[in-house]
Amino acid sequence: MLVSASDKLHNLRAISSDHREIGDKIWNRFNAPDPTKEHILWYYGSLRDAYASDDSPRDPRRKRLVDALSDLLDQLGYTGDFEPSFVKP
Numbered sequence: 736m737l738v739s740a741s742d743k744l745h746n747l748r749a750i751s752s753d754h755r756e757i758g759d760k761i762w763n764r765f766n767a768p769d770p771t772k773e774h775i776l777w778y779y780g781s782l783r784d785a786y787a788s789d790d791s792p793r794d795p796r797r798k799r800l801v802d803a804l805s806d807l808l809d810q811l812g813y814t815g816d817f818e819p820s821f822v823k824p
Contacts, residue, residue: 736786736794736797737796737797740786740797740801744807759772772812773817774817777817777819
């Protein structure tokens with residue numbers, strides 16, 4: 736879990752840095768089936784939620800990683816309101 740969360744944190748830092756430089760053009764770089772800002776941020780938000788879950792392994796470093804992911808998601812405008820059509824309740 737820590738390796739995965741660290742990797743996603745690194746990725747979000749790179750996205751955030753590029754977003755500051757080129758703005759919303761950043762979302763065109765993704766090869767996802769529907770590479771919109773909402774889909775990409777939903778993906779990272781869902782992973783952040785999984786890392787924050789009580790089901791994730793307990794480790795003192797986990798909270799720092801989850802908090803850093805949350806801060807970057809907030810900076811990028813993630814609201815948590817979007818859910819892709821392929822996700823069923």
